[in-house]
Amino acid sequence: MSGSREEVVAAIVSKFKETPGPLLVVLHAVQNELGFIPPEIVPVIAAGLNLSRAEVHGVISFYHFFRSAPAGRHTIQICRAESCQAMGSRELEKHARQSLGIEFHQTTADGQITLEPVYCLGNCACSPAIRVGDAIHAHVDSDSFDSIVADLQTEAVEVKS
Ligand code: FES
Known part of the structure; x- marks a missing residue:
C-alpha cells in the first residue's frame, strides 16, 4: 500500500x-x-x-499485542504457557529481562531486540520454548538464550559492516 x-x-x-x-x-x-x-x-x-x-x-x-512504536529488528517470544512454566520458563523470563535490560513489550535501546510473551508455541514436548522470528528454539535455558542473543547481535554487526 x-x-x-x-x-x-x-x-x-x-x-x-x-x-x-x-x-x-x-x-x-x-x-x-x-x-x-x-x-x-x-x-x-x-x-x-x-x-x-x-x-x-x-x-x-x-491489548499488549498492539504496539505504539516499531518493533526491534528481532522479536523474541518466550512461552509462558503451562508446560513451559513447569519446565522453567519463569527463570528463563527473569534471565531474559535482566540480560536484555528490558521488560516484555519493550525493545532494547539499540533497536535490535523486542521481548514478547507468547502462550504456547505448539512445542510443549520441548519446553521451555521460545520463538525468534520464524524459528522455534527448544529446551532453552539461560545459557542457550544468551547464545541465541549473541548470534543475533553478531548478525547485526555483520549487516552493518
Ligand atoms: S506450553 Fe510452551 S510450547 Fe506449549
Missing part, C-alpha cells in the same frame, strides 16, 4: 467501518500494514469510526 500513513489508515478505516465492532479489525489491519500503530494516526481512526480518541487509546493500551 502506498501513500502517507494517514492515507493508508484512512483507506483501512473506510474499508472496515461498516464491519460490526470495527475498531479491533481496523487496529489489526493498521498494525499489519505499518508494523505498529503510530500515536499520531489515532485521531484518524477515531474520527473515521465516530469514536473518541480516548476510546481508541484505551483499546490500544488494553
Whole structure:
C-alpha cells in the first residue's frame, strides 16, 4: 500500500467501518500494514469510526499485542504457557529481562531486540520454548538464550559492516 500513513489508515478505516465492532479489525489491519500503530494516526481512526480518541487509546493500551512504536529488528517470544512454566520458563523470563535490560513489550535501546510473551508455541514436548522470528528454539535455558542473543547481535554487526 502506498501513500502517507494517514492515507493508508484512512483507506483501512473506510474499508472496515461498516464491519460490526470495527475498531479491533481496523487496529489489526493498521498494525499489519505499518508494523505498529503510530500515536499520531489515532485521531484518524477515531474520527473515521465516530469514536473518541480516548476510546481508541484505551483499546490500544488494553491489548499488549498492539504496539505504539516499531518493533526491534528481532522479536523474541518466550512461552509462558503451562508446560513451559513447569519446565522453567519463569527463570528463563527473569534471565531474559535482566540480560536484555528490558521488560516484555519493550525493545532494547539499540533497536535490535523486542521481548514478547507468547502462550504456547505448539512445542510443549520441548519446553521451555521460545520463538525468534520464524524459528522455534527448544529446551532453552539461560545459557542457550544468551547464545541465541549473541548470534543475533553478531548478525547485526555483520549487516552493518
Ligand atoms: S506450553 Fe510452551 S510450547 Fe506449549
